[in-house]
Amino acid sequence: MQFTTSFVPEIRFGNDLHRTVGKAAAGFGARRAALVIDGFLAQSGLADRIAAQLADEGIASRFFSSFSGEPKLRHVREATEMATGCDLVIGIGGGSALDIAKIAACCAVSGEDPMHYALAAHPLPANPLKKIMVPTTAGTGSETSATTIFTGPEGRKLWIWGPETKADLVLLDPALTATLPANLTAWCGFDAMIHAFEAATNRNAHYGAKLYAHEALRLIGGALETAVREPQDLEARGKVLLGSCHAGIAIDNCGTAIAHNISHALAGLAPVHHGLATALGFESTIGWLVEADTADLNAAARALGLQSASELPSFVSGLMDRTGIERALPAAFTGFDDAALAAEMRAPENQPMRRSTIREITDGDIGVFAARIMTLPKTL
Amino acid sequence: MQFTTSFVPEIRFGNDLHRTVGKAAAGFGARRAALVIDGFLAQSGLADRIAAQLADEGIASRFFSSFSGEPKLRHVREATEMATGCDLVIGIGGGSALDIAKIAACCAVSGEDPMHYALAAHPLPANPLKKIMVPTTAGTGSETSATTIFTGPEGRKLWIWGPETKADLVLLDPALTATLPANLTAWCGFDAMIHAFEAATNRNAHYGAKLYAHEALRLIGGALETAVREPQDLEARGKVLLGSCHAGIAIDNCGTAIAHNISHALAGLAPVHHGLATALGFESTIGWLVEADTADLNAAARALGLQSASELPSFVSGLMDRTGIERALPAAFTGFDDAALAAEMRAPENQPMRRSTIREITDGDIGVFAARIMTLPKTL
Numbered sequence: 070m071q072f073t074t075s076f077v078p079e080i081r082f083g084n085d086l087h088r089t090v091g092k093a094a095a096g097f098g099a100r101r102a103a104l105v106i107d108g109f110l111a112q113s114g115l116a117d118r119i120a121a122q123l124a125d126e127g128i129a130s131r132f133f134s135s136f137s138g139e140p141k142l143r144h145v146r147e148a149t150e151m152a153t154g155c156d157l158v159i160g161i162g163g164g165s166a167l168d169i170a171k172i173a174a175c176c177a178v179s180g181e182d183p184m185h186y187a188l189a190a191h192p193l194p195a196n197p198l199k200k201i202m203v204p205t206t207a208g209t210g211s212e213t214s215a216t217t218i219f220t221g222p223e224g225r226k227l228w229i230w231g232p233e234t235k236a237d238l239v240l241l242d243p244a245l246t247a248t249l250p251a252n253l254t255a256w257c258g259f260d261a262m263i264h265a266f267e268a269a270t271n272r273n274a275h276y277g278a279k280l281y282a283h284e285a286l287r288l289i290g291g292a293l294e295t296a297v298r299e300p301q302d303l304e305a306r307g308k309v310l311l312g313s314c315h316a317g318i319a320i321d322n323c324g325t326a327i328a329h330n331i332s333h334a335l336a337g338l339a340p341v342h343h344g345l346a347t348a349l350g351f352e353s354t355i356g357w358l359v360e361a362d363t364a365d366l367n368a369a370a371r372a373l374g375l376q377s378a379s380e381l382p383s384f385v386s387g388l389m390d391r392t393g394i395e396r397a398l399p400a401a402f403t404g405f406d407d408a409a410l411a412a413e414m415r416a417p418e419n420q421p422m423r424r425s426t427i428r429e430i431t432d433g434d435i436g437v438f439a440a441r442i443m444t445l446p447k448t449l
Numbered sequence: 450m451q452f453t454t455s456f457v458p459e460i461r462f463g464n465d466l467h468r469t470v471g472k473a474a475a476g477f478g479a480r481r482a483a484l485v486i487d488g489f490l491a492q493s494g495l496a497d498r499i500a501a502q503l504a505d506e507g508i509a510s511r512f513f514s515s516f517s518g519e520p521k522l523r524h525v526r527e528a529t530e531m532a533t534g535c536d537l538v539i540g541i542g543g544g545s546a547l548d549i550a551k552i553a554a555c556c557a558v559s560g561e562d563p564m565h566y567a568l569a570a571h572p573l574p575a576n577p578l579k580k581i582m583v584p585t586t587a588g589t590g591s592e593t594s595a596t597t598i599f600t601g602p603e604g605r606k607l608w609i610w611g612p613e614t615k616a617d618l619v620l621l622d623p624a625l626t627a628t629l630p631a632n633l634t635a636w637c638g639f640d641a642m643i644h645a646f647e648a649a650t651n652r653n654a655h656y657g658a659k660l661y662a663h664e665a666l667r668l669i670g671g672a673l674e675t676a677v678r679e680p681q682d683l684e685a686r687g688k689v690l691l692g693s694c695h696a697g698i699a700i701d702n703c704g705t706a707i708a709h710n711i712s713h714a715l716a717g718l719a720p721v722h723h724g725l726a727t728a729l730g731f732e733s734t735i736g737w738l739v740e741a742d743t744a745d746l747n748a749a750a751r752a753l754g755l756q757s758a759s760e761l762p763s764f765v766s767g768l769m770d771r772t773g774i775e776r777a778l779p780a781a782f783t784g785f786d787d788a789a790l791a792a793e794m795r796a797p798e799n800q801p802m803r804r805s806t807i808r809e810i811t812d813g814d815i816g817v818f819a820a821r822i823m824t825l826p827k828t829l
Contacts, residue, residue, distance in 0.1 A: 070687060071463035076456060076617075080657065083451035098575070195478070237456075276691075277460065284660060307450060311656075 091122025210317020590697020
């Protein structure tokens with residue numbers, strides 16, 4: 070056995086922890102904090118309340134919330150500008166807010182444009198700004214991963230990757246996730262569960278990541294349905310949030326696989342929620358995947374409470390049914406055919422997820438999967 | 450539920466990883482490395498081989514190995530002096546080597562004497578030297594904990610505690626532990642297992658620490674006997690080493706309990722191996738402890754492969770038998786009686802471990818436990 074697990078940031082978990090952001094910032098000796106926060110959270114007054122907490126600790130702050138959807142180059146540029154001159158970056162929101170905050174914390178110290186670091190063109194600065202991450206969706210695991218994604222000038226997805234992007238402190242506050250609508254709770258929860266599943270079963274899977282991935286599967290598999298159906302059940306919300314955080318640690322070490330190849334390929338065609346796209350990709354491939362019948366697939370199935378990997382396809386479809394995930398694509402996908410999706414699935418940037426999949430994916434397989442996805446109704 | 454888990458360093462696991470120390474040091478951009486290494490390892494040529502690896506990377510190095518037994522003030526002073534002017538500290542050896550290295554990495558940047566930081570008299574420097582820890586015994590978990598212990602000028606145990614003492618990178622190389630004699634393998638392994646058990650079951654136990662502690666119990670409980678009986682079984686050695694590392698993470702968050710109260714109290718009387726003392730303390734108290742019958746005690750028992758906490762006393766005694774742990778104290782304990790041990794168990798520095806124990810420990814209980822220990826033969 071041989072493995073490496075990247076460092077895991079300090080993690081604090083508890084209801085109403087968002088009231089301790091100011092004290093946490095003071096713990097880093099911060100004097101000027103830059104806050105990247107989802108627009109609707111800022112409008113709800115949360116940005117002002119955080120600013121007041123920071124002011125109570127003698128910390129000046131400013132915030133950036135002029136973004137929506139997946140991060141674009143102009144968002145990460147504006148956030149970098151806002152963070153320049155600060156000594157701490159705080160990200161509060163979904164994966165986009167956290168990704169923007171992580172990039173800004175790196176670029177603000179070096180003065181370089183985010184494009185300078187995209188696709189590993191140059192090494193990241195060794196001493197980025199300190200970062201506190203407060204996820205308000207349970208999905209991307211961005212709070213514990215070294216990955217960020219944004220859309221480049223030509224509309225392509227670009228990555229900035231490196232331990233320098235990782236959080237120093239993660240605050241997990243289930244109460245912050247309670248207002249997330251049911252469909253987003255389900256989509257994000259599936260994304261997190263699939264992170265854990267793919268990290269635990271792909272070709273890069275190892276003991277160190279499986280420790281976190283299996284715990285994530287236990288937590289999310291046991292609580293996602295309740296979190297969707299009973300939005301105020303903070304215990305269930307907390308389990309999904311914690312599971313998402315563990316899943317982030319798992320993908321930080323072992324990456325993902327075929328379901329994420331498909332979801333990134335879909336995003337290359339038209340805007341679609343990443344969690345929904347990943348769930349659709351997962352359901353479309355899990356029956357094919359479990360034919361590999363590896364020890365890792367069976368162990369992941371057991372972590373989900375199943376007897377064996379062969380039960381996974383019906384488990385996945387059943388959980389999608391019970392959490393109300395409609396098998397459909399946004400209307401923006403009208404006009405794209407399966408050949409278009411297959412081409413995206415074969416695009417260079419999506420090959421790591423194809424190659425890491427435990428079964429070899431032939432071009433014929435890609436054609437079959439693309440057809441399954443693109444025959445879904447385009448009605449969302 | 451509410452908890453905090455401190456950061457976990459990057460962990461690399463694999464046979465012969467000690468051959469990658471030079472490359473790991475280069476990864477930190479080091480130019481001058483200070484090596485704290487057990488004397489017998491240095492004499493075996495390991496220090497020279499590490500120095501050659503470092504030289505291959507253009508890194509100058511010096512080493513300190515003039516210590517034996519538990520660290521004394523002069524050892525940490527000499528190591529600090531050696532590390533001053535370096536930009537990286539590497540600790541290779543048992544818990545003492547790692548503790549000395551961790552202290553030196555802090556004091557070398559500030560120029561302060563180790564006594565300046567003892568018992569939290571002053572805050573540690575915010576930016577200590579980078580630290581690579583390479584444990585060669587599977588026991589203390591010092592490679593993942595924030596604690597260091599040394600003996601002060603008046604012979605008292607002193608602590609330096611803080612996240613600043615923690616490793617940046619841990620290299621776990623089972624091959625390095627293969628020459629450890631059977632009795633030390635057993636003593637250190639019990640120490641690690643008890644770390645995990647106490648962290649998972651004391652009053653401070655929480656979800657975040659139990660994740661690591663239960664895994665440590667699974668690993669050590671399943672492999673310790675083989676590691677002792679088949680010293681060249683690197684798979685078993687590796688499981689105990691990894692378990693010890695996880696147990697270090699667990700105590701880093703939740704601390705220990707009664708068995709460590711007793712082992713520290715014993716060390717206050719006369720020199721005794723910490724692992725042996727802890728095992729003796731554990732066996733003497735586990736029957737009393739499990740009467741509490743808490744959910745945590747039962748969960749820890751299950752992680753050890755048992756049905757319930759009530760099976761723990763016979764499990765512990767059986768494993769001590771099978772790993773050849775003699776129930777005896779060193780001859781240096783002749784002349785001390787149970788009142789002397791009871792007084793140490795009630796000493797202020799040992800009260801945190803008394804208070805954290807899940808059952809209240811009366812002065813009467815202390816008298817009973819001290820009598821059990823001090824009636825052991827003093828023949829080692």
